[in-house]
Amino acid sequence: MPELPEVETIVNQLNNGSQNSPSIIGLEISKAIVLWERSISTPEANNFAEQVKRKKIQKGKRRGKYLHFPLDNGHLIFHLRMSGDLFVKKEEEKSKNETQYHLHDRLVLRLTENNQLVFNDPRKFGRVWYLEDPNVLFKKLGPEPFDPELTCESFYQKIQSKRCEIKPLLLNQGFLAGMGNIYTDEALYLASIHPKQISNKINKDQSDRLLESIQSVLSEGIMRNGASIDWVYRGGNFQNYFRVYQKTGQPCSVCGTCIEKIFVGQRGTHFCPHCQKINHR
DNA sequence: CATCAACCCTGAGAGC
């Protein structure tokens, strides 16, 4: 499931290009082929195809888990949700009755020089937008985890202002943008905080440790080009460095206690019952 | 405001 580091990796790859695909910066969209209408969120599919036509793609950015490509007019935005992927491919030579699209391709944007930007999404949860004003989406998001204005002090204040379990709070994109299930479990483990810990009972030391753990775990994910889980996103290897995620029954690397799996806010959650104790009072 | 359930989907893995 693409979270902040995976999305960051994909944006970088599209901006910089890779071995067999060019950078998409400066390429023009000649045609949009919508293969699954419900993948297009705004505007309605036909309209979307009309709107993005003949527009040039500018340098991509990431905001939370959104991929944001300004066009020379308007903005093209993707959210990959669970199983979405976004990549550039050369158009293939195919015989007339053979389809040039692949299983689970939902949107294909034909670009300059036979390149195409493909949005592939097996589970169909991902969404695509063409918007005049990207703020329609972004204004709902909390701060970026690496925003310099998100200091230990302001993070502590934010956490104190809520009274709910810490894990669902970290997953709430309106509170903090970019964390998903994997990086949240890993960050709470590093900070030695129980996922069901009530947020306003977290003390300043724990809060400081938590912000530092969030940033460190995300940095590590970015450095390793993200995690490749559920056949989503190829190339990253952070999945080989998980400390608790999907480690149920395996020993904690600090104390040897078996990692447990519980449900918190309807999400599968992995933690060490010895290192991550609830702090009452 | 906090919590919870339903919804959207498919493929993987379990059970038979």
Added chain:
DNA sequence: TGCTCTCAGGGTTGAT
């Protein structure tokens, strides 16, 4: 072997 069943998982929406 092959079928059917169950379920994870992010984000949104609506109910309590």
